[in-house]
Amino acid sequence: MRKILAFSLSFLILLLSFCSQPERQPDEVRVRLVIDPANLNPVSYNSLEALQIINLLYNSLLTVDLDDNTLKPGLASSFPEVERNDSLSFFRYSIRPEAEWADGSPVTGHDVAFTLKLLKAPHVRNEQIKPQVEFIRDVIVSKDNPKHFTLVCTGFSPEMELLTGDFFILPEYLLDPERVLVSVTIPSLIKTDSTQYNTTRIKTLAERFNRLGSTESKDLLLGSGGYTLSDWASGQYITLQRKENWWGGTTGSATSYLTAKPERISFQIIPDNTTALLALQNRQLDVLDNIPVAEFEQLRQNASFQEEYNLHAPQGFDLVYAGINSRSPKLSDKRTRQAIAHLMDAASLIKVTQQSYASPTVGPVPPSVKSFYHSGINPYTFNPEEAIRLLKSAGWIQDKDGWYRNEGGQRLKLDINLLYRAGNTVYEQTALIFQQNAAKVGIPVTLQALEGNVYSQKLDQHDFDMFLRGISGNPFVFNYKPLFHTSYAGLGGFNTTGFGTPESDALLDEINTSQDPEEKARLLKRLQEILHEEATFLSLYFRKEKMAIHNRFTNTKVSGVRPYYDLSAFMLKP
């Protein structure tokens, strides 16, 4: 008896001794990550989490200043000079004179050439990024000044400027000390002739490079960015340490967005949402983004929490939309699709699934981009009577268990097979609400929550009636050609809905070549009108991002563009 008492008492004391919360350092920013990025390789990374961290370790030629959501020169000293010739275009860049690697050597055009070779080389795991730089044919580094270089590209499209500046520049001295890739030219890598590059030396280099970004490669994971990786406990935390005397501090006006302010940045890996929220309420996190709406509302009611934290809800650029398969005979009439649009009830979706933290939209152009958004159209509203009228005018006849139409001697039934990706609560709720709305006018809707691979395979094969999807946008480039042009409507193409009229095809090409903002606005507005009329691509809303940041920091640059805040700019309040 005594024994068990002593035992339970000691256990209790042990437990109670834990009640104190661990102390923290004020100049350390602590951020939550959903998953361990596992791979921080600047070429083959495969998560947004990894991208957020790599962004602090490496620089790219151009960068986004979250302060005003504009593209600005990063490693490059200014935007490229573009020269277009009939089938080629040339982008002339020069790298900032101050820019240097961790060992003090300057960043030059040779590093850019080396990076591009890695992006195109065989044996390197670059399958994801390779298509992105497919259009770059060659790099010519100036003989007089290695900081100047020219990218030679095939064709021209408006997003090319962004894409030429989008990849991380890697240090040649560190990753290729034997200078294996120097003798290999980029055109030879593009050709499928493998005799030139299939050497064991290149294979060894690729093998070594593929290991970069794992937890063991800390000493190789050094870039031109303001931070170095100091600790990485797999599945637990990743800590970055500020570089001493980083070159970014001496760049004049650019210092406002090339920053490395906090001494340490610590990423805590917490996969479970509930746990992350509790951690935030326990004051163990400084930044938490992607807060579920219900919780965000509760935090908003919580006064003691708001004494220490600021809540932000910037307007984001991620569009949620419903796609309708216009190839399907039952959905090929636009009046049928408009009827469905009248059943979507975007207003309720925003209210319930987003608790009003979203803005309705008429099309894929974000309402926050005022100059291009068509404010003259009214979004579809929930209206069962109108839906029934439209269905009737499209030739559908209501029967006991649904709507029917005669099609080539066969009785065609209007039923909808709605796909969405399993595990996503917002799509699930959206699908359920739509199902209930459609049932009100007598259209049966089958929901299919599919695992990611199967889902994309079905979309690729056009084996669906409707689907729900999100698409990440940005405020800089509006090239809708892949989404809406008929040349992308084949199997596996990006134009999954099969949208397209001769007029819209012409419009999309014109939008991409027009340089005049007013002309572009006119064209984009016309595109929005056609999209609204055709109702194959039902834009529902742009989500607001929801996050909490500890209020001892200022200059957080909260924005709707990923990653929603600039950790490198965080400053302690004086």
Added chain:
Amino acid sequence: MKHLIILIKSAWQSAPAFRLALSFLLFLGLVAIILPWLPLPFQPNELDLDAVYTRPFDWTRFQEDKSFHWLGTDGLGRDLLSNLAYGTRSAFAISLPVMLLASLLGLLLGAASGFYGDRRASISRGRKLMLVPALFFFLFYALYVPLQLTSLQVASTDYWLAALLALAVPALLVVGIGALLKRIPYLKAKSSLPLDGLVLRLIEIETSIPRLVLILALAALFPPTLMALSILLVLTFWTGPARLARAEMLRIRTLPFFEAATSLGVPESRLMVKHALPHLLPPVAVAFSFGLAGLLMLESTLSFLNIGVSSELVSWGRIIAGIRANTSAWWLVVIPGATLSATVLALQTCSYYLLRASQHRVS
């Protein structure tokens, strides 16, 4: 069957806890059956977007002329009370047939392995040889062809054709060709079939990994349909009844009346049905109710983790998973959690008293 009823009766008379547990289970079963006639104000999947996350007994929302959410709602305004009621139905609609099938499979395999052991089952070498292609053809028609057919959306007659072939071709191989092969003297000789060893190996392989781990590893690979999950569950839950049935069979075989019947030359089938089965039922019933409890917990865990279960399925686990989006909605855990625990408790109580009663009787 008679043995089982006697057993239940004796447990009912001796233990009040058993009475309580069984009544609770019967009540749940009744709720599940009369659901369509219950005056529930809402359908389980009916959304009430104006009443999201209402608390249980939130009288401020009570209005005379409108239906009331007695136990509150979840994030989409789905009524907790009707979800709980319909959740009961789907909990039993899944786990009862699954466990029945699993018990049947376990009973068959366990009894056969206990009865025949490693040596008592013997067939000619020719037929033994034919077993391998027979198994192969069975798998081809019962597994491969139906899987291929699902992608074609063909009529159900094609499935029946495949099912017919799945039975006919192996039977033809074993019975027909096996008989032909008997003409060769070597193949005619009898050899024993190590049935017991085979079943034991199968059990050993399946139980060498925790069940949850096995299900998780497999559930993510199959499409999240009820059918796939049920098959998976049957294939993992038969081991418990099989073990008990085998042990009981081994015991029965040594009993005097059984040995007497064997020596009198009573045919095997009659031996099994008339003499062995009544004794096998009580242990299988215990394994059944015990397995049912485990199955209920597993099913709700899978719904909670959102692996292998469709989100349209009304279930207790789905309600509990709602807590992940809103930690302050305590009623989403407490109410279904308590119902789930009470059901499991009742099942375990039943199996405990059944076990005790049967041991009592034996001794």
Added chain:
Amino acid sequence: MATSLLKRLLLATLVLWSIATAVFLISKVMPGTYGSEQLNQADPGYYSRGDATVLDRAYREFLRSTNQDLPLFYFSVASGATPDTLHRVFPMRDRLFLERLALRYGDPRQATLFFRNLKGFETAIAEQQRTILQPYLYAIYQHTQPVQLQHALQALDTLPLAPTSDTQKQRMLADGYTLLNTSIKHRYLQPAFQWHGLSNQYHLWFSGMAKGNWGISLRDGRPVAQVLYEAIGNTWWLLLASMVFASLLAMELALLMIRRAGRKWRQITLPFLFLLDSIPVFVLAILLLVLLASPAFLQLFPVYGMGYHTASEPNLFARMSQWLQYMALPMISLVLVNLPYLTNQFYHALKAVSEQDYIRTARAKGLSESAVIRRHMLRNALLPVITLLSDFLPALVAGAVIIETIFAIPGVGRLLIDSVLARDYPVIVGIVVVIALFKLLSHLLADLLYHVADPRLRQAAR
């Protein structure tokens, strides 16, 4: 003794091999291959990042570099209706379409011909006619009955097209009609056997496994052995600590109940344990989390992960206490979950011993009750407990899966869930094999201990 142990070892290897093979094969047979997740689902975004053909090429390269384009096994048994070069058709959507065609019409050669010409026709279509042709192509690709295909072909036949695509169209139509006419119903019921040789995925994977190379995690490109090693490190201590706690607690409870005066204790603890046993792990863990680690109720514990980095290197004691701080809640959950089962088993083991003759003798000798229990009963009850614990440790893993997911501990359980969701089959196979290995080893160990400890068994073995 040696031969029986050898026999068991052989059997254990067989069991391990069959489990690993089953998981590997099933994970490969199911639809969707890893890698398409990131490559094929690349969001189109607001600007193009390469078109479909470029992405397809990148995807094929990925498959080749990871050996995923090889045949799966030494041989394959497929329906006789499918073309034997099917596994070489890429992308996946084309392969599935061709497979459907071949199965439906039962003519692999003609189906392939029609498929090729259809693809050729698609590339030849003029820009302006794409929109008009879309519904017909959709009908061909999605048709579920031969009559639908026939309608689509007839409709295309009457449609005037630009001369560039017309010859392609005629070829496609001719092959389509032949396919319809030569169609053999139920040809898919005929099995066809195909030999692939040693250059197959299974052979490469298994020979790697045998050499101790467990493969590379598809998710992060690290060796599986290392990923597992890190995860096991975290789980191991949690499991060991909770097992020790749970066993001690259960033992004390069982000892309390076995006393003659233990009746009162039994009446209190048994219903409580019974109740505890019926609460599912995830409900218990969430309740603990909401009750003990949230500011809304009681905030006693830190809630996530396994601590975090601090600048100064803490001493052992500080590290230990920090670890315990984070492990407390998961440990309490695991202890509570396993307490009923353990207590019950201990109690029964003790009870069985207490009915033995020598205990009665010891009691009759006039030894005090606690002396009888501690000296005689405990020692003899320990034997069945050995097997029990060896059985119990792997079973704990199942509880750990849920606990680790809820409390965000980077252990084996969470690794399993993560890799299951990402279809990282080398890691899944690795985890399953490790757990099975662990269980088999502990069984062997228990057997060995039994043999050493109990002379009666050695007799029986002979």
